Amino acid sequence: MQDIGLVTLFNPATRPLAGAIVQDRYDLDCPWHHHDMHQIQYAFEGSIELEDAHGRHLLPRNLAGWIPAGVTHRDSMHRVRSVSLLLSPDLIPQGGDRVRIIRVSPLMRAMIAEAIRWPLDRPLDETGRIFFSAFARLCREWIADEAPLTLPSSTDPALKAAMTYTQAHLAQSTLGAACKVAGLSERTLRRRFRATLGMGWDDYRRRARLLCAVEALSDSRRSVAQIAADVGFESQSAFAKAFQQLTGETPRSFRARTSAL
Template identity: 65%
Template structure:
């Protein structure tokens, strides 16, 4: 089992993913046994990271990305980031920069279609550290071409982060229980007044407390929305919205799509 105990606030710099003497153009790393809160680092290859069950977190300098089974993270080569995953079935697919020349900047969140999920599962046949056969080369060539389409349709699904350790106590409470967390509970956990909590949210997150909690609730709705057949009304109530219409308005404002349209897009 891989366990990283390094201070997640430090920066490990470049972590090479391909040995200089062989430089494979692509490959996969199975992460099922990883139990990590990784420090800041960056790679010399593009990375598409995905959890087949549960969820993981990926953070770059612009925000925290929560990834349930309906979402994957695209991390272009050179992007400074850190991630957390704990004993869940997951995989990273790595591609040399030349495979996807217009990879973008910063972490991008991708909707996971059935095709992407199937290819991510199949990619495990070719571990990065092992020789690549002709079938693997053809597979990853097709995968890289599809990545160009997938990253052009990224989803605006993220939560901003803060360096304020006191504020982070309140934010962690929201992320742990977006449906049930109240302002009074967050104030008590952080030891702040309501006015100070709201002011710090605006200062450090660029949004108010209510908007942060709304986004957390929307993110919590993604897994049941895309991985179950629950009605939109039940999902809305389950993540803390007072009505289906309020949930639908917030979802459309956040993603540009209705919940039903998002569900259909992911399931294509």
């Protein structure tokens, strides 16, 4: 992971308190970088991919990414309707030292949408200062409600090859094929996954399938049964059980809640 360094999104001579950057037309894969402001990444439609040293995160519209000032990360966005909010560290002194994936409540979504009124490159009026002060106070509560929807990552070339294969072939991936692309025996691959990622290959594949399902439940009209089959689960009941174990709710209740956002 090579950090290209600080990326400033404003005029250093007039450091803002907070502001928004609309990203609807962005079509890019950012290199590793960091900012000197806290950042929230959110997609109103579609999904953003966000990665830090701990793993890869998928951000459909029910989730947002919290990126504290100074934390190295990279993101991918391809013409999704999204926004980035930047907040001065002075607003949230205890912003943390790692990316967090947080659940988006109706209130948070409404405030993110309202924040677009104040672009980062324009001075805040009094209303804007009051708004972002209130938003920052609420953020202290929101960032504590993390969602367990992330995939660990690794710089190990063999593991990266196995993970890339697994993500590209969710429904059809097998341990044997993952071992073949990684150039490792089954025993070695299992042991290295456990030691490096804290989970086995089977657990990694299940998590990858569920992350894909989260995006589909948020942004498609396919039935729960069809989504379960598309990501590789043998039955809808097995999918529902795994989904509830990870998220704490059923696929249907998850879809109902996120469709209301």
